[in-house]
Amino acid sequence: MWNYLKEIFSGGYSLLVGMWITLRHTFRRPVTVQYPYESLKMPARYRGHIQLVFDAATGQPKCVACMACARACPSNCISLEGHKPEGATRRVVSKYTLDFTSCSLCGLCVESCSFDALEFSKDYNLAATKKDEYVMDLMKQAQGKQEK
Amino acid sequence: MSIEAQTLHRETFILNLGPQHPATHGVLRIKLTLDGEYIEDAEPVIGYGHRMHEKMGENRTYAKFLPNTGRMDYVAAMFNTHGYVCAVERLAGITVPERAEFIRVITAELNRVASHLLWVGAFLIDLGGFTPLLYTFDDREQILDLLEAVTGARLTFCYYRFGGVCNDIDDDFIAGTRKFIAHLRSRMPMYHALITKNIIFRRRCEGIGPISAENCRKYGATGPVIRGSGVAYDVRKAEPYSIYPRLDFNVPVYGQGDCMARYLVRMDEIVESLRIVEQALDRLPGGPVMAEKVPRILKPPKGDCYFNVESARGSFGVRVVSDGTDKAYRMKLRSPCFSNLSLFQECSRGMLLADALALLGTLDLVIPDIDR
Known part of the structure; x- marks a missing residue:
């Protein structure tokens, strides 16, 4: 009988302790942000989708279309074309397409690039209504950004 | 009658x-x-x-399989990558710089803490308590923020490479981790007051779902499940790898074999992991984080290698058989969750349905890790 009562009291007390902890947390500042109105800044190493890096001096992509990124990609989602203009010393990229539907954001393409011609985008709002919107033409995207 | x-x-x-x-x-x-x-x-x-991860490992180059490793047990992705890179490094004879080994242990142990915190929250939801999940996720989020700043991703890290890690850690990460260790230590008494001492939780866990050490051995259960049954088996002690032999840590063992024992093992492991991270940060040497002269297309010599690491859920093993080409001839992934689930059929016999769900919860299953 004594043990029974003791158990009720100790059990009840443990519940009160839990409620007291929850009550204290009620008055703490929230740790979340109200997403559509506020958003977090992505860290410098955040791996978004890739984008081309432009040479500030010439205004042209640094990419020389060596295909190292396409070969390093585990999901074969990079396809690119390049040509060598007459009189130029190196090849230039003419078409760079990323199929984002199969990209797993592993970053092996950026690592494989010996010319620092690829970087990660910090954009994470990538919702789309059509599948075609995820087949990204990186040349167009980068040019659009430059014009801005 | x-x-x-x-x-x-x-x-x-x-x-x-x-x-x-x-x-x-x-x-x-x-x-x-x-x-x-x-x-x-x-x-x-x-x-x-x-998703055929083993087969995928056999038809792509060694480096291309790295992103896959993070997608089996995505709650503790570091360990899978750790096991895989260590197996290939042993096969190819690559020596990892000391700093990289320390960084691997620091990030892996932080991942273990994150995984256990997620488990506590999810297990409490199984038992019908919602609030603790919010507190554990608050703490877990801080670990994910730290790891995201270093690796670039929050879950599928893909951070380790053959011969080291892909990015060095910076002072911000070290300061942030030290701050987090102090923070989580101050939170542990709160967790024990809120969860461990709670009468409803105790009634749902004490004596419920006993798993004998013999059953654990029979089905190959490892990790907190076998340690909750009184067997002090931990790969970090039994087959030491990386820098673990140089670190001072205990392996928590509880002999009751019930849900409470497995819960307590995991809570103690959080504290032990914090100790490991602290020691590794104190002794962190300088130097490079990548081995020199690791070829871009790796072709390990002919051979066979099995490597075991202690994941958050138990022993995760990788067997790689190389035939000298750039792709593995055979890749076998031993996931801890599969073995831990196997004992459920025998151990749940005769139990009440609600208690069996508590038992299922304490096995800490990650389904994509079982299916692979």
Whole structure:
């Protein structure tokens, strides 16, 4: 009988302790942000989708279309074309397409690039209504950004 | 007993638990044969999340398989990558710089803490308590923020490389980790007051779902499950790898074998992991984080290698057989969750359905890790 009562009291007390902890947390500042109105800044190493890096001096992509990124990609989602203009010393990229539907954001393409011609985008709002919107033409995207 | 009761037909019925059920934490289906509220048989049906990871490891180059490793046990992705890179490094004879080994241990142990915190929250939801999940996720989020700043991703880290790690850690990470260790240590008494001492939690866990050490051995269960049954088996102590032999840490063991024991093992492991991280940060040497002269297309010599690491859920093993080409001839991934689930059929027999869900919760299953 004594043990029974003791158990009720100790059990009840443990519940009160839990409620007291929850009550204290009620008055703490929230740790979340109200997403559509506020958003977090992505860290410098955040791996978004890739984008081309432009040479500030010439205004042209640094990419020389060596295909190292396409070969390093585990999901074969990079396809690119390049040509060598007459009189130029190196090849230039003419078409760079990323199929984002199969990209797993592993970053092996950026690592494989010996010319620092690829970087990660910090954009994470990538919702789309059509599948075609995820087949990204990186040349167009980068040019659009430059014009801005 | 009257004649009528003796001849009464005992009726059992079959209940499908899952594949979409909150308590199965993913696409696990359990075919339960119930006699009223009591379980007569529980047959796990797996394979809904099968993605052929082993086969994928055999038809792509070694480096291209790295992103896959983070997608098996995505709650503790560091360990899978750790096991894989260590196996390939041993096969190819690559020596990892000391700083990289320290960084690997620091990030892996932080990942273990994050995984256990997630487990505590999810397990409490299985038992019907919602609030602790919010507190554990608050703490876990801080670890993910730290790891995201270093690795670039929050879950599928893909951070380790053959011969080291891809990015060095900076002073911000070290300061942030030290701050987090102090913070989580100050939170542990709160967790114990809120959860461990709670009478409802104790009643749902103490003496519920006992797993004997013999059953653990029979089915190959490892990790907190076997340590909750009184066997001090930890790969970090049994087959030491990386820099673990140089660090001072204990392996928490509880002998009761019930849900409470497995819960306490994990809570103690959080504290021990924090100790490991602290020691590794104190002794962190300088130097490079990548071995020199690791070829871009790795072609390990002919050979066979099995490497075991202690993941958050138990022993995760990788067997790589190389035939000298740039792709593995055979890749075998031993996932801890598969073995831990295997004992469920035998151990849940005769249990109440609600108690069996508590037992299932304490096995800490990640379904894509079972299915691979």
